[in-house]
Amino acid sequence: MTDDFATDDPETDDDGEVLVAWLISGGGRLDKALAQALPELSRARLQSLIAAGRVRFGDTAVTSASARAEPGAYRVHLPPPEPAEPEAQDIALTILHEDADLIVVDKPAGMPVHPSHGHPRDTLVNALLYHCAGELSGIGGVARPGIVHRLDKDTSGVMVAAKSDAAHAGLSALFARHDIERSYLAATRGAPNPSRGRVQSRVGRSSSDRKKMAVLKSGGREAITDYEVLRPFGPASRPFAAVVRCTLHTGRTHQIRVHMAHKGAPILGDPVYGSGATAPAVRMAISQAGLTRQALHAAVLGFVHPITGRALRFQTQPPPDMASLIEALEAL
Known part of the structure; x- marks a missing residue:
């Protein structure tokens, strides 16, 4: 399997952004090699893009995530993130830290994390959609914050949410290992x-x-x-x-x-x-x-x-x- 790759600056086309990964040597599964070359995309996200025919090797669409990685340039065509279903709302947030990949907030008591049938508005997700508008790279292809843990509605305190697919995968792994x-x-x-x-x-x-x-x-x-x-x-x-x-x-x-x-x-x-x-x-x-x-x-x-x-x-x-x-x- 290869760990050798290089990446070009992103391109754009009429259907969104195009990421280019040059695999220097071949071997191993394609989805794993591309995930190493393009860490901003999770392996699961790449698998869905391959299945949708949005990964090309030369002029040919690659349709199997388990195919052998070949040396050369792979172009990953990212569709524009779909708009999130919850409504973006201008709700004040106490922000403890923010960068391109994640945001940490002090959630107030009384604020649900996710919209639900009983609370479709005024949630942390609604607030983050407004605050992070234009900055969400897409969690699984959807412009939404990546919620990796929750607090009860009436529990206050510190929460982290992902703004990028790579951060979402990394934070999810940390919580799964209880390395928090x-x-x-x-x-x-x-x-x-x-x-x-x-x-x-x-x-x-x-x-x-x-x-x-x-x-x-x-x-x-x-x-x-x-x-x-x-x-x-x-x-x-x-x-x-x-x-x-x-x-x-x-x-x-x-x-x-x-x-x-x-x-x-x-x-x-x-x-x-x-x-x-x-x-x-x-x-x-x-x-x-x-x-x-x-x-x-x-x-x-x-x-x-x-x-x-x-x-x-x-x-x-x-x-x-x-x-x-x-x-x-x-x-x-």
């Missing part, structure tokens, strides 16, 4: 015991309520959360609340919310997993803070930039409602 630093701050009812530890379980759909996730004896997917009580509130023997740092080693739906509830310390304000008696003083602190959602904030996100190789780490403080809750708890 992700740390959250949570305010909990009571405190998990012991004060530091790991919750390792299977998490999947609850058999009693399909809208909820649960710790399962079998089935589901492995979920691992490390936690540490940073600040307990109330009697040392039985705190009535705490600030807990949770570090994710996997990324399952509602993972932290499920694991803290499993430890007997559900997140304050959680309408799904926060059932149980809350101390009157804590209820008053929640009311004073104006908290109307789960007190969970994605505080830290660290990863290696999939294109530049630069180590990036972002940290944000909880928004006013959660910060006010912590202050109110400290004053009790």
